[in-house]
Amino acid sequence: MSTVAVVGAGAMGEAIVSGMLAKGWSPDDLVLAVRREEHAAALRASYAVEVTDAVSAAAKADVVLVGVKPVDVPGLLGQIGPRLRPGALVVSLAVGLTTSSLEAALPGGTPVVRVMPNTPAQVGAGVSVISAGSCCDDAQLAVVEDIMSAVGTVVRLPEKLQDAAGAVSGSGPAYVFLAIEALTEAGVHLGLPRTTSTQLAVQTFVGAARLAAETGEHPAVLRERVTSPGGTTAAGLRQLEERGLRAAFLAATEASRDRSRAIGG
Ligand SMILES: NC(=O)C1=CN([C@@H]2O[C@H](COP(=O)(O)OP(=O)(O)OC[C@H]3O[C@@H](n4cnc5c(N)ncnc54)[C@H](OP(=O)(O)O)[C@@H]3O)[C@@H](O)[C@H]2O)C=CC1
Numbered sequence: 001m002s003t004v005a006v007v008g009a010g011a012m013g014e015a016i017v018s019g020m021l022a023k024g025w026s027p028d029d030l031v032l033a034v035r036r037e038e039h040a041a042a043l044r045a046s047y048a049v050e051v052t053d054a055v056s057a058a059a060k061a062d063v064v065l066v067g068v069k070p071v072d073v074p075g076l077l078g079q080i081g082p083r084l085r086p087g088a089l090v091v092s093l094a095v096g097l098t099t100s101s102l103e104a105a106l107p108g109g110t111p112v113v114r115v116m117p118n119t120p121a122q123v124g125a126g127v128s129v130i131s132a133g134s135c136c137d138d139a140q141l142a143v144v145e146d147i148m149s150a151v152g153t154v155v156r157l158p159e160k161l162q163d164a165a166g167a168v169s170g171s172g173p174a175y176v177f178l179a180i181e182a183l184t185e186a187g188v189h190l191g192l193p194r195t196t197s198t199q200l201a202v203q204t205f206v207g208a209a210r211l212a213a214e215t216g217e218h219p220a221v222l223r224e225r226v227t228s229p230g231g232t233t234a235a236g237l238r239q240l241e242e243r244g245l246r247a248a249f250l251a252a253t254e255a256s257r258d259r260s261r262a263i264g265g
């Protein structure tokens with residue numbers, strides 16, 4: 001099995017580490033790097049994995065997952081590039097950054113894969129969009145597919161769709177958490193105890209998502225089955241439509257995609 005370095009085990013990197021370990025990866029096959037010593041100590045305590053500095057971690061690995069903020073990626077690649085093992089694969093989780101910009105910051109010929117993961121990876125329910133760089137062959141892309149499939153679904157897409165994918169699935173969990181929060185608070189306004197309202201809202205999202213995923217039915221059909229003519233759901237949906245829920249999603253995803261493009265320069 002490959003040694004995988006996660007350089008930048010923050011919110012996203014740690015979610016992937018946690019998901020990989022839960023799916024049976026050995027802590028011995030992972031090496032992590034973060035900046036702050038107290039964070040390194042917390043990761044060692046949680047996962048019993050080696051945590052070291054970025055260059056040492058990258059130098060030990062066959063696959064280097066780069067999980068630092070996009071602005072920090074070029075500098076980091078400049079540091080680790082000269083110390084990579086021959087043939088090591090570099091995988092970027094950074095929103096916006098193109099494979100050509102990643103390749104330009106690494107030694108010539110380094111195989112690169114761009115991944116847009118999401119934080120439900122932490123519970124094995126992530127979705128990752130992967131795109132190969134110009135020096136990455138199909139077998140190398142399959143290695144990344146194998147790693148990311150340990151933490152959820154993997155979708156191969158042409159790189160030109162990465163910004164759009166990030167706007168839907170990369171940022172998407174935040175939209176869902178906001179909706180759960182809003183539905184919970186709405187229930188509290190109606191008099192439900194907060195813990196009960198949270199339980200009802202969370203389980204409704206889990207159940208509705210599972211129903212859509214497992215039946216494969218169009219969401220509009222599933223929505224119609226909840227909506228009795230002249231009933232309570234119709235009354236509620238009317239308010240969501242009048243307040244522009246669809247338009248809000250269009251605007252939110254366009255803004256997220258455009259921000260991704262801007263980060264990529
Ligand atoms: N969060 C998300 O939902 C998603 C994030 N992404 C992408 O993932 C990347 C990381 O985002 P996110 O996890 O949210 O960010 P975080 O700030 O949570 O994590 C970044 C991590 O990088 C570490 N770090 C920074 N510089 C170094 C360095 N030189 N050497 C070693 N470690 C370093 C930090 O260490 P320390 O904690 O010690 O400071 C921190 O743990 C971004 O590029 C983002 O675009 C992609 C999809 C979804």
Ligand SMILES: O=C(O)[C@@H]1CCC=N1
Binds near residue numbers: 095166170171
């Ligand atoms: O907000 C961000 O920039 C990161 C990338 C996608 C999700 N979170």
